[in-house]
Amino acid sequence: LVLCIAGDGSIQMNTQELATAVVEQLPVKVFVINNRFHGMVRQWQDLFYEGRYASSDLGQVPDFVKLAEAYGAAGVRIDTVDRVDEGIREALAIKGPVFVDVPTYRFENCYPMIPAGGANHEMILQDPPDLKKPKGTHPASVQADSDTILTA
Known part of the structure; x- marks a missing residue:
C-alpha cells in the first residue's frame, strides 16, 4: 500500500x-x-511578496475523479468535513489505484515551512498574526471560494 498526499499543482x-x-x-x-x-509558491508570495501572485493561480483544474476514471482507476471525492473518515475508508477498501480529490480553502497555508534561502532553524511554524488571507481577484478564485469546504 502506498499513500501519496500531494497538492493539485x-x-x-x-x-x-x-x-x-x-x-x-x-x-x-x-x-x-x-x-x-x-x-x-502562493504561500511564499503572500508571506514575502505582499500577495503579488505570479504563475501560482491554477484557475481551472481537472476534475480529478473523472481524470482517475479516464485512466481506469477509481476516483473518490471528499467534499465535506463529515465525509473525511468515510472517504478515506472508501479509498482504502479499493484494491487498485485511487485518486481522492479533497477540495480545500484556496488560501489555507501549510506549515512548517522554510523560507526561500533559509535554513532549518529559520522554519516558520504558523501564520504571522498580521497576515490577512486574501479572497482572490482572479475570476476562478472568486468562483472557487464559494464552493470550497475543508478548512483548518
Missing part, C-alpha cells in the same frame, strides 16, 4: 504515472489537496 506534473499504476494494479492511493493553486 504538483500532482498535475505526473498524472500520467497513474497509467502505470492501473496497468500494474498497484495499491496506490493519491490524496489530492485541491486548492487550485501551486500552494507553497
Whole structure:
C-alpha cells in the first residue's frame, strides 16, 4: 500500500504515472489537496511578496475523479468535513489505484515551512498574526471560494 498526499499543482506534473499504476494494479492511493493553486509558491508570495501572485493561480483544474476514471482507476471525492473518515475508508477498501480529490480553502497555508534561502532553524511554524488571507481577484478564485469546504 502506498499513500501519496500531494497538492493539485504538483500532482498535475505526473498524472500520467497513474497509467502505470492501473496497468500494474498497484495499491496506490493519491490524496489530492485541491486548492487550485501551486500552494507553497502562493504561500511564499503572500508571506514575502505582499500577495503579488505570479504563475501560482491554477484557475481551472481537472476534475480529478473523472481524470482517475479516464485512466481506469477509481476516483473518490471528499467534499465535506463529515465525509473525511468515510472517504478515506472508501479509498482504502479499493484494491487498485485511487485518486481522492479533497477540495480545500484556496488560501489555507501549510506549515512548517522554510523560507526561500533559509535554513532549518529559520522554519516558520504558523501564520504571522498580521497576515490577512486574501479572497482572490482572479475570476476562478472568486468562483472557487464559494464552493470550497475543508478548512483548518
